[in-house]
Amino acid sequence: MKTRFAAGSAAVLLAGLALGGCVTEPSTFYTLSSTLPAAEKSAAPIPEQNLAVGIGPVRFPAFLDRPQIVARTADNQLRVDEFHRWGGSLEDDFLRVLSENLGQLLGTSRILVEPAEVRFPLDFRVVADVLKFEGTPNGDAVFKVRWGVLDAYMQQALVIREDTYRSRAANSEPRAMVAALSETLSTFSRDIAEQLRGLPKTRAATTPSEPPQQSDRKRSDRK
Template identity: 50%
Template sequence: MVSLMVLAWAGLAGCASSPSAQFYTLVPIAEVETRSDPLAGDRLSIGLGPLAWPLFLDRPQLVRRDGVRLRIDEFHRWGGSLNDDFLRVWGENLAYLLDNSRILVYPTEIRSPVDYRVLAEILTFEGRGDQEVVLKVRWVVTDPYLERALVIRETSYRRPLTMTGEVDDEARLVIGLSEVLGDFSRDVAAALRRLPARSVPH
């Protein structure tokens, strides 16, 4: 009995000394944060999502890769769902880049037709050691009226992790991931700008 009590107390002591979890969120491109004027354009209505994720990324913890080994830190986590966070920031970026408030993020309760929908399969969205972050994504722009794909691409983005003493390593990782998401957003915005406005009533 005594030995069991000692083990239980040791377990509690270990829990008490464990570090507290830190929570992180992606951020939109800097221009979004500094913009003061409202969005003006509404040439297109764009639907974003759904996204597909590999299981090793679809988790609460931040992920880094060292070769074939994954580093998953139990004490550094996303503040919510990574899927929802990615879609939220992607939508904010595109709204700014297209000067368009008609960006509908899947899933949404708003029942409104969209001119085009952008779907994506995230292949890689992680840190590579302590050197860089990588986003690799397959994405498709579809015409929901004609039920066909207009743009099909697979693109990769890399950013070095900025060395600074002002933030911790995990914050640098999330900043880097936000930057590659910004790069991806710019490519999607450029593709959408080349598409014609639709005459279908909304």
Template identity: 35%
Template sequence: MIRPSLRPAIVLVVAMLAGCASQKSDFYTLSVEAPSDTTRSTEMISVVVGAVTVPELIDRPQIVIRGGANQVDIDEFARWAEPLKSQIPRVIAGDLALVLNSPRVSVYPIAGDSAGAFRVRTDVERFDAVPGESVTVDVMWSVSPPGKGRPISGRTTVREPCTGPGYGALVAAWSRALATVSRDIASAIRPAPAL
């Protein structure tokens, strides 16, 4: 038997739990962006996009946004559908496949001679967003050519405007920013022909 003095506290706790349970989480995923400068070639290039490193601050299920110079906001109900460590290499591989016009771009070695593939490594230094304004992506990357060629390193920093409010617009802007990173990586894999 519950004491009468505890009934209001129990009702309050149950009401709070019911309120929390009614909040629905939204899940987001980065997408491959169709590049504007696809290279048409008959040469079949193989590329393996390796693991990516991301800052621990954003290595979580929740989407992290900038709340000020020294503040971030972590929204418990705006979440990534899969870890960024999985999404970013998948998106870069998809973008590279479009830019290089090659079906042999993957996050895993493709059957055949994996020694003949370019290898891409990425280190995400910054993956920030200011809602309703823009996102900033800063990625250090390296491309190791097949054989014993010297790796090519670069850094791409992109500030991409948001096209609207909300997390959907932020995620779309992050996807466009990663497409720019992918174009820079593609230039290291297949340099523009000399004129």
């Protein structure tokens, strides 16, 4: 009798575990998107401008470097949502949309996202440290960033700024927060484009990682 009871209990336990596994909530995946209107092109489409812009490095804090969507619930507390995730890497998605936005705003296809195998002479390089890119308890999407524009050789900072962008989510759903984050990225893109339009070109003769004058100088010093 004892053996029969034990076997029956084990069967019930296994059935319960199997049933519990069947009701696991499926994950939902999200991507950022460009929210610029299709008609929003370069405000000053000068043919000879045709800017070539490099993007990167762009650094994210470690707490955002994860597949789960992160929201802030208090100053020192985060919520990591296991069932609402980025469709890929947040950093890659961020760079993809930023490059798409800048290409549209500046009227150019010469946007290079680092690291990249394709190389061409650049006029400027945009670098950034993302400090916040998250939802807040009051329903805002907040994007705080320190960023700058460097010359083609990355030897001189032409613009240095720190900005905070906010956008109200339409509702409490994660997809609404992702849409609001996309809107903050569009506003950031507009600010970058405005700065780039007002700067004189600094285009390098070769790839920006190998400025010829500096390389020749180093060779001369070795001799």
